[in-house]
Amino acid sequence: MTPASPPGRFEPRVAEEAEVFWSATERRELVLPWCTSCGKPFWYPRPVCPRCLRPDVEWRPASGRGAVYAVSVMHRPAHPGMAARVPYAVALVDLEEGVRMLTNVVDVDVDEVRVGMEVQVTWEPMSDGRNLPVFAPAST
Amino acid sequence: MSTTVRDTTDTPQVRGRAAIVGVADAASPTGDLELHGRALEAAMVREALDDAGLDISDVDAVFGAGDAMGLPEFLGVHPRWVDGTMTGGSSFEVHVQHAATAIALGLCDVAVSVYAATPHSDRRRGRANDFGGGRGGNFAAMTWELPYGMRMPIGAYALAASRHMAEFGTTSEQLAQIAVSTREWATRNPRARFQDPLTVDEVLASNMVCSPLHKLDCCLQTDGAGAFVMTSAARARDLRRPPAYVLGVGTCTDHSMISQMPDLTTTATAVSGPIAFEMAGIDHDDVDLLMLYDSFTITTLLLLEDLGFCKKGEGGSFVEDGKLGPGGALPTNTNGGGLSYTHPGMYGMFLLVEAVRQLRGDAGARQVPGCEVAVASGSGGVLSAMSTCVLGSSV
Numbered sequence: 398m399t400p401a402s403p404p405g406r407f408e409p410r411v412a413e414e415a416e417v418f419w420s421a422t423e424r425r426e427l428v429l430p431w432c433t434s435c436g437k438p439f440w441y442p443r444p445v446c447p448r449c450l451r452p453d454v455e456w457r458p459a460s461g462r463g464a465v466y467a468v469s470v471m472h473r474p475a476h477p478g479m480a481a482r483v484p485y486a487v488a489l490v491d492l493e494e495g496v497r498m499l500t501n502v503v504d505v506d507v508d509e510v511r512v513g514m515e516v517q518v519t520w521e522p523m524s525d526g527r528n529l530p531v532f533a534p535a536s537t
Numbered sequence: 538m539s540t541t542v543r544d545t546t547d548t549p550q551v552r553g554r555a556a557i558v559g560v561a562d563a564a565s566p567t568g569d570l571e572l573h574g575r576a577l578e579a580a581m582v583r584e585a586l587d588d589a590g591l592d593i594s595d596v597d598a599v600f601g602a603g604d605a606m607g608l609p610e611f612l613g614v615h616p617r618w619v620d621g622t623m624t625g626g627s628s629f630e631v632h633v634q635h636a637a638t639a640i641a642l643g644l645c646d647v648a649v650s651v652y653a654a655t656p657h658s659d660r661r662r663g664r665a666n667d668f669g670g671g672r673g674g675n676f677a678a679m680t681w682e683l684p685y686g687m688r689m690p691i692g693a694y695a696l697a698a699s700r701h702m703a704e705f706g707t708t709s710e711q712l713a714q715i716a717v718s719t720r721e722w723a724t725r726n727p728r729a730r731f732q733d734p735l736t737v738d739e740v741l742a743s744n745m746v747c748s749p750l751h752k753l754d755c756c757l758q759t760d761g762a763g764a765f766v767m768t769s770a771a772r773a774r775d776l777r778r779p780p781a782y783v784l785g786v787g788t789c790t791d792h793s794m795i796s797q798m799p800d801l802t803t804t805a806t807a808v809s810g811p812i813a814f815e816m817a818g819i820d821h822d823d824v825d826l827l828m829l830y831d832s833f834t835i836t837t838l839l840l841l842e843d844l845g846f847c848k849k850g851e852g853g854s855f856v857e858d859g860k861l862g863p864g865g866a867l868p869t870n871t872n873g874g875g876l877s878y879t880h881p882g883m884y885g886m887f888l889l890v891e892a893v894r895q896l897r898g899d900a901g902a903r904q905v906p907g908c909e910v911a912v913a914s915g916s917g918g919v920l921s922a923m924s925t926c927v928l929g930s931s932v
Binding site for chain 2: 406407408409410412415440441466467468469470471472473474475476478479482485487488489497498499500501511512513529531
């Protein structure tokens with residue numbers, strides 16, 4: 398039995414194919430799975446490449462820089478653990494490496510978050526030493 | 538229309554080989570239905586069979602969204618074609634595709650598909666919502682989406698609307714017009730949940746739920762149920778009611794999680810639509826009625842573009858003049874849609890039932906004059922599983 402998450406964000410368990418990803422977050426490092434056959438990264442972590450289905454997965458550091466592809470401000474929480482954060486911005490962020498992640502944009506007035514805004518990764522501590530990657534406006 | 542040339546010499550025809558011959562649906566202005574669960578499903582099956590002039594003993598193919606064993610057992614049918622395909626809201630368009638194909642190949646003769654969900658009254662009964670599968674259905678989504686608190690499914694559709702606005706300048710007023718035109722139709726449907734006229738200002742003044750979508754950009758959550766019966770075109774001609782022939786069908790699914798959708802402004806309907814239109818041998822001018830999934834106003838707008846009724850990005854200005862409403866150039870969602878008629882979770886069933894009623898001339902105050910070709914285009918998941926059916930009153 399995993400202990401119940403503290404009130405707040407939902408904390409997912411660590412799937413085998415994402416162990417490297419989550420360990421890196423303990424050091425606040427964003428890493429991406431790359432297919433060495435295709436020579437391209439993919440998101441989300443899977444045991445095989447979603448383009449060629451080969452298991453040639455290698456983890457490489459990401460720059461943590463990207464741009465907002467789409468954004469929606471939640472005026473009601475998705476679940477009670479998020480209630481204290483309302484309103485909060487859910488966004489799709491296109492990373493420089495060419496993958497798109499669902500995330501939050503934080504440290505900014507939610508109404509200021511725009512499509513195209515440049516952002517960089519930042520981290521929110523989880524209860525077990527992991528950190529959750531979220532994004533904040535890039536410092537100029 | 539696609540100009541792809543394929544060698545179809547040895548391809549069995551699906552076009553015009555099967556027809557929807559019986560329909561039923563249930564919804565109420567209160568949002569509540571008396572029956573629920575299997576009893577409601579059984580009532581719909583019986584009613585659709587009565588409509589067709591067929592008996593349960595005629596049924597040899599059973600379709601249920603997600604249940605290929607329990608449903609036939611409950612109906613007392615031993616089908617030789619079972620199908621539990623569950624693609625969310627588009628499940629029933631996919632069922633038409635599968636049933637038409639099976640019937641065209643002679644693998645079954647009489648198919649029934651049924652749906653019932655009662656999320657509105659379940660709250661009163663203290664029962665869990667039948668629809669949705671909770672958060673345990675997709676482990677990847679639990680890991681990579683749930684931590685970020687995106688409301689489902691609306692948050693994903695809101696992201697699509699955000700992108701469409703940023704890329705093409707689509708406005709909240711234009712999206713609201715879709716809700717307004719749909720409500721105009723609902724004023725003519727005595728079973729619709731909402732029957733009072735609506736204005737663009739009222740949509741914009743309703744609560745912002747997930748920007749840029751307001752409460753009145755969102756579908757209802759009501760009880761609802763429906764069923765349809767299909768058989769071969771040959772047998773259909775001898776039945777009680779005029780057949781709605783299946784002229785074309787197409788399906789395409791391109792993601793499950795919204796982060797995996799290749800382009801949030803273009804759905805897989807851009808694939809399913811042309812397949813269905815080409816099979817049917819129709820062009821846009823031939824279409825008398827559009828039944829487009831309206832889980833949210835943005836859904837309808839994307840489907841209009843992806844089916845090619847206007848160019849990509851021009852959906853906002855296309856709907857602005859109210860052409861989707863009564864008296865408009867392109868009657869759309871004449872039952873009042875998921876926005877104003879009913880939406881129990883997987884609404885695709887109601888697209889088909891209304892299309893059949895319009896083709897028969899049975900739609901009463903909301904009848905589209907001379908309705909001969911209807912397109913029902915479903916959307917499942919988060920713009921994930923798209924399926925398009927072209928139905929016609931003649932082959």
